[in-house]
Amino acid sequence: MRKIEAVIKPFKLDDVKQALVEAGIQGMTITEVRGFGRQKGHTEVYRGTEYHIEFLPKIKIEVVVTEEMASKCIETIKNAAYTGKIGDGKIFSLPVEETVRIRTGEKGKDAV
Numbered sequence: 001m002r003k004i005e006a007v008i009k010p011f012k013l014d015d016v017k018q019a020l021v022e023a024g025i026q027g028m029t030i031t032e033v034r035g036f037g038r039q040k041g042h043t044e045v046y047r048g049t050e051y052h053i054e055f056l057p058k059i060k061i062e063v064v065v066t067e068e069m070a071s072k073c074i075e076t077i078k079n080a081a082y083t084g085k086i087g088d089g090k091i092f093s094l095p096v097e098e099t100v101r102i103r104t105g106e107k108g109k110d111a112v
Contacts, residue, residue, distance in 0.1 A: 001096040001112065002070040006061045007033065008081040008089040013059050019080035020063065023072055026112075029062040037087070058089065064096055064112055 008016060013030065020028060034055035065073050074091055081089055101111040 001064060001066055001099060001109065002073075003094045003096045004061075004063045004065060004070065004073050004077070005092040005094065006063075006077045006081065006089060007035065007058050008061065008077070009083065009087060010057055010059050012081045012083070013061075016061060016077055016080040019076045020061075020073070023076045025063055025065065025069070025073060025076075027063070031060040031062070033058050033060045037090070056087065064099060066109055066112065 006016070017028070035058055036054055036056055061077070063073055070093060074093060077091055098107065099111040100107050
């Protein structure tokens with residue numbers, strides 16, 4: 001199994017969520033995060049004073065899928081989160097050694 005983590009722009013969350021549901025992904029975890037990459041933040045002006053904002057608001061999506069669904073999940077997120085502008089985000093794919101559903105005790109693929 002694979003854990004797919006994606007860090008995307010906040011306004012793309014609904015598009016990504018809808019695309020994942022349509023692709024057959026049953027569950028996901030969403031976290032509001034802050035960070036920066038190559039863009040190194042941006043400058044804003046508030047009441048005539050400039051402020052440099054280093055950590056930009058982002059959304060982190062976490063999905064655990066079977067090996068067979070991993071590439072489809074990654075492609076779905078990539079297409080739905082794309083704007084073509086700097087800061088579109090990143091997608092990470094990590095191996096998952098074990099999954100256990102707490103309520104039933106199911107393990108592995110059955111727990112997802």
